[in-house]
Amino acid sequence: MSDLEFSTLQYRERDGVARVTLHRPERLNAFDLVMADEIHSLWKTLRHRDSVRCVVVTGSGDRAFCTGIDRDARVPQPSSPFMVDDPGIALGPKSADLWKPVIAAVNGMACGGAFYLLGECEFIIAAEHATFFDPHVSYGMVPAYEAVHLAQRMPHGELARLALLGTAERMTARRAHEIGLVSEVVPDNAALATAAEWAARVVADSEPSAVEGTVRAIWAAREMAKGQALGLAPHLVRLGNLGAERQAELFRERPRGEGWRAR
Known part of the structure; x- marks a missing residue:
């Protein structure tokens, strides 16, 4: 149960574990400006919520964890080329100075701007059918922030392949586990339960x-x-x-x- 309500997130809190679900299934859980603001606000709130000791974050449904920024989102930019407003920066818990552990449960696609969030989680549990890719270069964009996050979690050659092939290839959950991006691969639809189990152990032990x-x-x-x-x-x-x-x-x-x- 919880007293926190959002329009783009589902939030549940029980026995010291908060479960956060990115909830825009009609858009494959792509984030817009509202979701970015809500999740950043939630991370800030959890800093002061002593009833929460560990967090599990996942995406609604079994098709996608998050598919990056919603392409219909309109982000006003300053006229200077030396300044960029990027709503994805607000997604990560560490950007909000939250040092309670966050475990990600990936059930489906995780791509593009999803790596702002995954890049600041403690570890990732992935369903067998989960896939990871970054489409930026295929659409004439540079995955700069995503690359910085992923460079801390995977070998250089694997990151270069992921970033440069764009939409041409998707990394499987098994491959992501082999290179260390994913901590554990579990049967389909078991990622959330497994992440919740580990979160419960953190709280209990x-x-x-x-x-x-x-x-x-x-x-x-x-x-x-x-x-x-x-x-x-x-x-x-x-x-x-x-x-x-x-x-x-x-x-x-x-x-x-x-x-x-x-x-």
Whole structure:
């Protein structure tokens, strides 16, 4: 249940997990200006919502997670070529300074502007029939922001192939898993349930401050030079660690190996 309502998103909150669904199925969940504003506002809201400790984001239906920006959306641009207004920048949770973990469940197509959002999730669960592609070059556009996000998650050659082939090729979920873009491939229509299962484990098995500090540390390692990230590490440890007595209590309460699953 939830007291949050949106016109382009479906939101459900239960047992510490928020489920966010991009809900424009008639447009294959392509985002418009309203959706961009709503999802950015939601990320900001979740920063203050202590009842939420982990987020699962997915797309409505089984055809698409998100197909980028709605081509009917009209985005006013400044006259200067040195400034660009891009609504996709607002899609990612990290752009809103949200450090609670976000898990994506991809059921269908994920392309173009979808990578603004996927690029800022912790990891991706994909259905067997999911596909990934970027059509920008096929329509005379440069996938600059998308390429920056994906360069942090996949090998250079695979990114170049994805970006340069445009609509000519779609990367399968299996291939996306092989190169590390996707964390796990599951049977069709099981992506959301699997992502929700992992989110529930994060909530049940981990302390909130430790989780958020870990997310912040992982992203620092991704975005900073090694020396900078290591310099930040002691501060994250002090902020996120529980006291020694509480750590000892948790160690006694939770036998080693409890709840683990091999993969």
